[in-house]
Amino acid sequence: MQLTVGPNQFFWDTERWAALYDELATAPVDRVVLGELVCSKRLPFFQDRIPQAISTLAEAGKTVVLTSLALVTLKRERKLTAALPEMGVEVEVNDLTTLAYLPEGTPFSVGPLVNVYNESTLAWLAGRGATRICLPPELPLASVRILAAAGADLGVAIEVWGHGRVPLAISGRCYHARMHGRTKDNCQFACEDDPDGLDVRTMDDQPFLAMNGVQTLSDSYVSCVHQTQALADAGVAALRLSPQSTGFAKICGLYRQLLVGTGDATSVAAAICGMDENTRLSDGFLTGARGVDWSGTA
Amino acid sequence: MVMEIVCPAGTPAALRAAVKAGAHTIYCGFADETNARNFPGLNFDRTEMREGIAFAHFHGAKVLVAINTFPRAGDEAIWHRAVGDAESCGADAVILADIGLLDHAARSHPGLRRHVSVQAAAANADMINLYAVEFGIRRVVLPRVLSVPEIAAINAETEVETEVFVFGGLCVMAEGRCSLSSYATGQSPNMNGACSPAEHVEYNDQAGVLSARLGGFTIHRAAPGESAPYPTLCKGCFSAGDKSGHLFEDPVSLNAEHLIPQLQKAGVTALKIEGRQRSRSYVAQVVRNFRAAVDAADAGLPMPEGMMAQLSEGQSSTAGAYRKTWR
Amino acid sequence: MPQSSPTIPKFPALPAVAMRALPLAPLSISMTAYARRVAKSHPGLFRRLGVHDHARFVLDPTDLPFVICLEPNGGTPRVQVMRGPGEGAARIAGPLAALLGLVHGAFDGDALFFSRDLVIEGDTAAALALRNAVDDAELDLSQEIAAMSGPLAAPIKRLIGFAERRTGVSLTRPEEVGAW
Numbered sequence: 001m002q003l004t005v006g007p008n009q010f011f012w013d014t015e016r017w018a019a020l021y022d023e024l025a026t027a028p029v030d031r032v033v034l035g036e037l038v039c040s041k042r043l044p045f046f047q048d049r050i051p052q053a054i055s056t057l058a059e060a061g062k063t064v065v066l067t068s069l070a071l072v073t074l075k076r077e078r079k080l081t082a083a084l085p086e087m088g089v090e091v092e093v094n095d096l097t098t099l100a101y102l103p104e105g106t107p108f109s110v111g112p113l114v115n116v117y118n119e120s121t122l123a124w125l126a127g128r129g130a131t132r133i134c135l136p137p138e139l140p141l142a143s144v145r146i147l148a149a150a151g152a153d154l155g156v157a158i159e160v161w162g163h164g165r166v167p168l169a170i171s172g173r174c175y176h177a178r179m180h181g182r183t184k185d186n187c188q189f190a191c192e193d194d195p196d197g198l199d200v201r202t203m204d205d206q207p208f209l210a211m212n213g214v215q216t217l218s219d220s221y222v223s224c225v226h227q228t229q230a231l232a233d234a235g236v237a238a239l240r241l242s243p244q245s246t247g248f249a250k251i252c253g254l255y256r257q258l259l260v261g262t263g264d265a266t267s268v269a270a271a272i273c274g275m276d277e278n279t280r281l282s283d284g285f286l287t288g289a290r291g292v293d294w295s296g297t298a
Numbered sequence: 299m300v301m302e303i304v305c306p307a308g309t310p311a312a313l314r315a316a317v318k319a320g321a322h323t324i325y326c327g328f329a330d331e332t333n334a335r336n337f338p339g340l341n342f343d344r345t346e347m348r349e350g351i352a353f354a355h356f357h358g359a360k361v362l363v364a365i366n367t368f369p370r371a372g373d374e375a376i377w378h379r380a381v382g383d384a385e386s387c388g389a390d391a392v393i394l395a396d397i398g399l400l401d402h403a404a405r406s407h408p409g410l411r412r413h414v415s416v417q418a419a420a421a422n423a424d425m426i427n428l429y430a431v432e433f434g435i436r437r438v439v440l441p442r443v444l445s446v447p448e449i450a451a452i453n454a455e456t457e458v459e460t461e462v463f464v465f466g467g468l469c470v471m472a473e474g475r476c477s478l479s480s481y482a483t484g485q486s487p488n489m490n491g492a493c494s495p496a497e498h499v500e501y502n503d504q505a506g507v508l509s510a511r512l513g514g515f516t517i518h519r520a521a522p523g524e525s526a527p528y529p530t531l532c533k534g535c536f537s538a539g540d541k542s543g544h545l546f547e548d549p550v551s552l553n554a555e556h557l558i559p560q561l562q563k564a565g566v567t568a569l570k571i572e573g574r575q576r577s578r579s580y581v582a583q584v585v586r587n588f589r590a591a592v593d594a595a596d597a598g599l600p601m602p603e604g605m606m607a608q609l610s611e612g613q614s615s616t617a618g619a620y621r622k623t624w625r
Numbered sequence: 626m627p628q629s630s631p632t633i634p635k636f637p638a639l640p641a642v643a644m645r646a647l648p649l650a651p652l653s654i655s656m657t658a659y660a661r662r663v664a665k666s667h668p669g670l671f672r673r674l675g676v677h678d679h680a681r682f683v684l685d686p687t688d689l690p691f692v693i694c695l696e697p698n699g700g701t702p703r704v705q706v707m708r709g710p711g712e713g714a715a716r717i718a719g720p721l722a723a724l725l726g727l728v729h730g731a732f733d734g735d736a737l738f739f740s741r742d743l744v745i746e747g748d749t750a751a752a753l754a755l756r757n758a759v760d761d762a763e764l765d766l767s768q769e770i771a772a773m774s775g776p777l778a779a780p781i782k783r784l785i786g787f788a789e790r791r792t793g794v795s796l797t798r799p800e801e802v803g804a805w
Contacts, residue, residue: 070475071419071421071443071472071475072421072422072424072425073421073422073443073444073448074448075451078422078424081424095425096397096420096425096428097421097422097424097425097428099428100424100425100427100428101424113475115368115395115396115397115474115475115488117368117369117370117371117396117398117488117489118368118369118370118371118372118374118396118398119371119372119374119398120369120374120396120397120398120399120401120402121368121396121397121398122398123398124397124398124401125397136477136488137477138477138480138481138486138488138489139371142371142372143370143371143372146371146372147371150371166477166481167477168476168477168478168481169471169472169475169476169477169478169532170471170472170475170476171443171470171471171472171546172441172442172443172444172472172619172624172625173443173470173546173547173619173624173625174625175545175546177625178545179538179539179541179545183622183623183625184625185622185625198538198539199538200536200537200538200545201536201537201538202515202516202517202534202536203509203516203517203518203519203535203536203537204515204516205537206515206516208482208515208536209478209536211538211545216471216478216546218481284481284484285477285480285481288484289484290480290481290482290483290484290513291477291480291481291482291484292481292482292513308757309673309757309760309761310761311730311760311761311762311763312760312761315730337753337757338675338676338677338750338751338753338754338757339673339674339675339677339753339754339755339756339757339758339761340757495750496749496750496752496753497748497749497750499749499750500749501744501745501746501749502746503744503746508741508744520741523741524741525739525740525741526738526739526741527739528735528738528739575735575753575757576733576734576735577727577730577732577733577734577735577756577760578730578760578761578763579730579731579732579733579760580733580735580736583733
């Protein structure tokens with residue numbers, strides 16, 4: 001199986017953003033998806049650095065892919081979306097609007113925020129030129145198996161969410177701004193202080209979600225360490241790892257060890273948790289009763 | 299032209315109540331996972347659907363059948379059957395969200411009118427026109443993330459009719475793209491047609507303080523005398539940083555009654571009322587009110603004063619994303 | 626504080642006290658007979674309960690000194706009127722007038738719940754299924770009771786008549802006024 005790095009979901013300062021891709025050039029990953037997924041207002045801060053990141057990664061032998069926004073509503077956002085295919089790299093569609101701007105026959109990949117729940121949808125996207133689809137994270141293993149088989153028949157590589165705080169919702173409203181008593185249009189970039197999202201706790205002070213501007217993520221870091229073998233057996237082509245602010249290259253290394261058999265699931269999970277005592281893992285979407293559940297012991 | 303009132307029916311009794319109260323159009327679903335309000339005790343079996351549609355047609359009303367969850371891999375036949383049965387029951391249109399199902403309906407039931415569900419989150423003219431070209435859709439239910447000027451801009455760029463929500467429960471997240479419920483309870487709007495499902499809700503009354511837990515997470519406490527919202531995740535009470543409260547949305551419901559003239563000017567074809575889980579009494583009251591409002595708007599008269607606050611969640615309402623400051 | 630919506634009349638305290646002496650066994654038998662009658666005339670009501678058609682529901686008129694335990698029992702319902710809290714999978718509590726108003730479709734269950742005139746405990750899904758099934762059945766208690774005859778009808782007729790007079794709540798299904 002391959003390792004794909006998903007687009008950074010958070011708002012980092014430009015230097016930290018660029019440093020991630022410098023670091024990934026030497027990390028044991030195969031594909032890197034970059035660009036702005038969550039909020040179009042963040043893009044101007046690192047837009048100019050994208051070409052450099054692309055060439056650094058490409059020179060290091062990585063396949064580089066550019067993501068679309070997750071939710072396109074404004075005129076400015078539609079223009080940005082229209083410009084994506086002109087960047088000269090493969091595009092990852094995370095909002096179907098992008099399809100309207102991809103010239104017929106252009107191969108593309110589909111990200112986890114497009115609803116691909118069944119064979120018909122997969123087949124339709126394949127017919128439009130999809131060559132790789134990262135499945136929605138809430139899909140259970142039973143569906144993944146069926147879709148991986150359908151993908152194999154159609155020549156579409158199937159990817160599954162492997163690691164990271166998982167995107168649960170996207171909104172027109174910015175919750176970071178709202179919390180600071182501002183509107184989205186006058187957000188003053190309230191999300192930049194939380195490089196892994198802001199922890200959201202229940203009334204019993206239980207960690208539950210993470211706030212990231214217009215996006216809501218899980219508190220727990222989804223990790224498929226215990227399902228990796230089952231996913232490989234199902235014919236899944238790649239695991240998707242989602243960037244986090246600390247130790248991300250090390251995490252990529254741990255998953256690579258798992259894939260090549262030099263690390264086992266329990267020790268990889270322990271190593272991930274050992275990097276930060278506040279890391280909680282989950283894998284319930286794949287095999288549990290609910291997403292937040294974790295099949296490991298830690 | 300009078301704007302079309304599209305109103306919910308969770309039961310045959312609610313459908314009849316809505317028709318009698320003056321609804322132009324009713325939407326409803328089959329009693330299974332194919333529709334996004336798959337709640338206990340609700341929805342229509344095939345016979346009820348056929349009879350309900352006949353009743354509505356006899357009184358000059360239309361019926362739309364919502365088949366707006368995302369078919370499960372390996373089990374698409376269940377959803378295909380629902381589309382076929384909707385057509386044979388006489389439905390005026392089906393409301394679909396999944397690309398694969400839209401494609402199937404366009405190929406196998408070309409004569410059946412297709413609407414795009416709000417669950418498809420088609421939030422701009424490019425995407426709407428893509429659906430029109432690919433699947434021949436005639437109407438789109440717009441997601442609740444758009445302001446009135448944005449809706450007007452969409453209508454200027456598409457031939458597809460637009461339908462917008464004007465009253466009832468309010469999703470603050472883009473619909474069809476939310477796994478909050480699935481994360482906390484294992485039941486997902488997209489896959490199971492249930493958000494924050496009742497079987498995962500626990501109420502606990504301790505000396506008048508009513509706690510509500512969903513999937514074991516305590517997301518609301520109401521002091522004695524305080525109104526008690528249903529524990530929907532996005533309207534729960536949380537803390538983050540040094541703030542606590544309804545961080546995503548207050549337990550309010552949408553009421554865009556006063557925006558009807560603007561929505562009409564923006565080119566909107568139909569006004570949708572949420573609430574297939576509500577009673578026939580609610581449906582009748584809301585329909586009467588909105589029917590009077592669209593008739594007034596059409597005659598150029600001022601909007602009648604609303605009496606609907608009491609039916610609202612948390613007993614207060616918002617104009618939602620229709621006003622830009624909501625964001 | 627939000628206003629109660631709509632205004633739910635409370636059963637007056639004095640007659641409620643007097644009802645403490647009411648023999649409950651005949652009432653249980655009568656209400657079972659009544660429920661079976663409804664089951665016969667509205668089979669769809671029990672079909673709508675789906676997986677909850679064997680749950681035990683506690684209906685608690687909070688202004689009366691007893692609770693009503695209802696077991697749909699797959700279409701052959703049993704009703705037991707008892708003092709004390711009662712036991713069941715789900716409990717629906719509120720003033721008698723609110724509970725009756727729900728049955729008649731005069732009130733909306735969600736609205737009563739939001740205003741806390743109605744309290745649900747236990748298996749929320751079962752309670753919802755019952756509420757939705759009853760809402761669809763378009764029951765008219767007065768009509769059903771008028772159609773009942775014999776000694777079994779008497780205790781219910783007395784109770785309902787009493788409730789109607791004292792609370793001022795109509796126990797007949799309100800006519801839908803519509804734009805016909």
